[in-house]
Amino acid sequence: AQSVTQPDIHITVSEGASLELRCNYSYGATPYLFWYVQSPGQGLQLLLKYFSGDTLVQGIKGFEAEFKRSQSSFNLRKPSVHWSDAAEYFCAVGPYTGNQFYFGTGTSLTVIP
């Protein structure tokens, strides 16, 4: 069965510190992987995506993610967090037949001064 696991429900980091959000997936074929960010009251915004090729992908707002097939992981990283990064982050995998995306349950990020 297809699924996405985000083990950390909530993470708190200090502004300027590095960040890593974990994502593990279960998928029956070559996965297409995505990270989205959702600010309160807003829709989801795509941060980055992986289809193929270089396993380290760069996204917007200084985020990057690394696809590790052996670990079924697609962790999101940022070297220096800004207060404006506080939001909910969702990892997603897809498409499969029917092009259904599967989202994780999200990780809530709090940034403290």
Next chain:
Amino acid sequence: EAGVVQSPRYKIIEKKQPVAFWCNPISGHNTLYWYLQNLGQGPELLIRYENEEAVDDSQLPKDRFSAERLKGVDSTLKIQPAELGDSAVYLCASSLGSQEENNEQFFGPGTRLTVL
């Protein structure tokens, strides 16, 4: 370029009442998605349209939910009658297509439904 537009942004109704949500996708986007997002959860697909055809509605509770996308542009999602458990955020998204590089989904701000 305008993004995905949804209305209303908020809706409060009493149980057993009908409710409808409207979505206008990004111009030129053939694929439209409706998602349900419960509090503290990720979005779950309800239905996907390719132009005016619903090609994936396996997760749509058809006893009370219905959707349409006449003319293959904007779409309406309806619940009749609403139940307390329907309280959630309903997200609409669109993409150019549904194949590989064209399936990046752009999300609207969502409609927050509260059923009392």
